[in-house]
């Protein structure tokens with residue numbers, strides 16, 4: 286338990302090449318009162334913090350967490366305040382106990398990498414390979430990918446580390462406590478997936494989005510359908526396919542369509558051999574389940 290007199294863990298939140306999306310996601314966090322009881326946010330570009338951006342280059346103390354939002358670049362022209370981002374990151378990275386890569390860009394390069402593939406990477410990773418510009422910090426880095434990341438994922442990692450519990454990390458430095466699941470796990474459309482019934486259109490409540498609409502839930506490590514967004518919903522619940530934003534190869538192109546070879550999806554759910562897929566779907570396709578073909582709520586039958 287965190288007592289009111291216990292020292293708060295110190296956080297510096299730095300931005301690299303970013304759209305601000307993870308900050309916006311963080312602003313939706315529902316437990317700020319508790320967060321500020323436990324953590325001392327020394328610097329954040331949007332919060333009213335003790336330090337300003339130009340204080341960071343003179344900051345000499347050791348601290349607990351460097352949270353990086355956005356991809357990294359070694360380009361000296363890319364500045365934060367009066368200092369180059371690369372120099373500032375390096376200075377703070379040495380002083381931080383842990384570095385948390387908040388979102389897919391800080392983790393693997395993400396969307397911004399597409400614009401300058403040679404000079405933009407994640408901290409440790411460059412997509413799937415450990416060739417990030419700051420790979421020497423691997424031992425203190427935890428990746429929390431997502432575009433954006435879910436604020437609850439960030440707080441879970443902060444809370445674990447601040448009580449001395451290191452998460453179990455997978456090969457891409459993601460905490461297994463949050464990313465061992467697939468986005469598919471817990472999706473309300475699983476019954477439609479099992480019976481191979483696709484949605485009629487985006488936003489429909491009925492049907493699965495895998496067979497025609499490119500849902501990557503069965504190939505994406507994320508707990509989106511277990512830890513809901515704003516405690517309410519998820520992409521696939523709302524009727525939008527998962528686009529695989531927590532994987533190192535994000536972003537992919539040609540989203541929202543399922544590529545197929547001879548009517549079989551080119552990418553099968555993780556770990557499912559083609560033969561098993563064909564056997565199971567062959568059986569389920571042979572049945573027509575009336576209940577699953579009907580609308581759950583049919584507006585056309587409304588009287589008023």
Ligand code: SF4
Pocket residue numbers: 468469470472473474475476478492493494495500501502503521526527
């Ligand atoms: S919509 Fe996507 S996540 Fe949901 S059951 Fe279908 S494949 Fe799985």
Ligand code: SF4
Pocket residue numbers: 431432468502505506507509519520521526527528529530531
């Ligand atoms: S459902 Fe998929 S695309 Fe959406 S946030 Fe989760 S992992 Fe990312």
